Amino acid sequence: GKVSPSRTITYTQKTKVKSKGKFSRPKWMTKKCLIITGIIFGILAIVAIVIPIAIIFSRHGTTSTTTVYTPVYSAYWSLDGNGNDMYSVYNGTISGSWIYYASGSTYFTTGQSLYMYSGTNNFFQMTTYFNLTYQSFTVEMWIYPTTLSGDNPLFSQCTCTSCTSQCLFLIFRSSQLYMGFNFNDLQGSTTFSTNTWYHVSFVYNYQTSQQIIYIDGVQDAIRSSVTTPYLGSNGTIYFGYSILSGSSSQYYGYIDNVALTTRAKSTSEILTDATQIFYYSFDQPNPYYDNGVNHINSTNYNSLTASSGRVKQGIRFTTTSSYFQMYSFSQFGVYNYKPWTFAVWIYPTSVAGVGSVAVPNYYTSGGQMYVTLGYAWGSCEGYVPCTGYQGSMDEFYAYRRELSASEIHSLANP
Structure with missing residues (x-):
């Protein structure tokens, strides 16, 4: 018979053998997952290195600034x-036989x-002692000299008469204003006349090392690079004496x-103090109080x-008989041929040919001037009605000068 060819069958078995020292990656840890994880750790490492370095360099590259606020002290003497x-706080007294309060x-x-x-x-x-040493200050006053000859002191405070910068004196010298700390002084440039009212201001700016003199709100003289500030550590303040x-x-x-205040007022503030006559905001609870510098309440x-x-x-x-009235302005107006400015907001409820919206004024036999809102008091002619104004008013200003266009614009846009 035939012989069948023999067939050999071979079985191969693969066996997983754990090798020592080698990491066996789990199924969930794909190649994509490893890449993302690596990126995250890389970013964290960069942040951990860069931020401390940036902080160190920023500390070296910038200057730390600390703002110190100095308290401001003020006093005001109406001398009424x-x-x-x-x-x-800083009350005073008069001394002498030839001095009094004049009505x-x-x-x-x-x-x-x-x-x-x-x-x-x-x-x-x-x-009471008023400390002015090592700081800015502003002194303002109204004066009416009747005699000018030699030195005429207006304001003073002195610690040591022979020491540099330890005597503060604001005086007339040769009919001009003079501001001094004792051997550290500023001479004014305007010659004054007697029997005339003036508003004078003396400013020392500690931050800019400047002494400045103003007359009627206008700068008269300035001295920069003041070598030494005022150093008077004590001393009585006097008016009219040094x-x-x-x-x-x-x-x-x-x-x-x-x-008197322990800060250097700006040029615009000095101009307002010298030329603003009054300012009524008409705000409650004191609508008839003067909110300006002169405190002329109605x-x-x-x-x-x-x-x-x-x-x-x-x-x-x-x-129709309502009115608001001010008086005591004989120093300005047509009588003395001086400019002036009135400004007021109005809200009329009727414009049917009635009511005086303007600010009428008139003189009495003694030269007194009255300023009235809302009523004409018989001062009407021609087309000016004598009946009362109907409506509301607000923000009433008066100045003893002509305001500029920009100043008028500011008042018109509060």
Whole structure:
């Protein structure tokens, strides 16, 4: 028979053998997962290195600035019959036989002023120490000199008469203003006249090392690079007297509305202080208080009520005889041929040919000037009606100068 060919079948078995020291990757750990994980760890490593380096370099590249706020102290003496500070801190007294508080002898012909008219050793002195050393300050006052000869002190404070920068004196010297710290001084440039009211300001700016003198709000003289600040660590403040010159020098005339503050006022602030007559915001709870620097409050008004204003509250004229009136302005206006500016917001409720919207004014036999809102008081001719204004008013300003166009624009856009 035939012989069948033989067939050999071979079985191969693969056996997984764990080798020592080799990582066996789980099924979930794909190549894509490993790449993403590596990127994340790389980013974290870069952040951990870069941020500390950036912080170190930023500390070296910048300067840390610390702002120190110096408290501001202020005093204001109206000199209306006494030497009290408006804030009841720096009150003063008068000394001498030829000095008193004069009624009506002020720029605004209302209230009182300090009058020194003869003799020696007449002065106003403050009873509480006012620290002015190593800091800025501004001194402002109204003055009416009746005599100008030699040195006439207005304001002083002295620690040592023979030491540099330890005596502060603001004086007339040769009929010009003079500001000094003792051997560290500034001479003014304008020659003054007697029997005339002036607003004068003396500014020392500690930050810019400047001494500045202003007359009626306009800069008269300036000195930069003041070598040493005022160093008087104590001493009494005087008006009309200085211990540096003693009894040989005396101021003769009127002093009124003295203001002192431990900061250097700006040029615009000084101009406002010198030329703004009054400012009534008509805001509650004291709508008839003067919010300006002269504090000339009104007591003449009739049939007025509070209303919504252009800024906060205003006043509403409720009847045809309603009015708001101010007085004591004989120093400005047509009588003395001086410019002036009135500005007020109005909200008329009727314009049917009735009501005086303008600000009428007139003189009495003594030269007094009145400023009235809302009523003509018989001062009407031709097409100017004598009936009362109907509506509301707000933000009433008066200046003893002509305002510029930009200043008018600012008032018109509060």
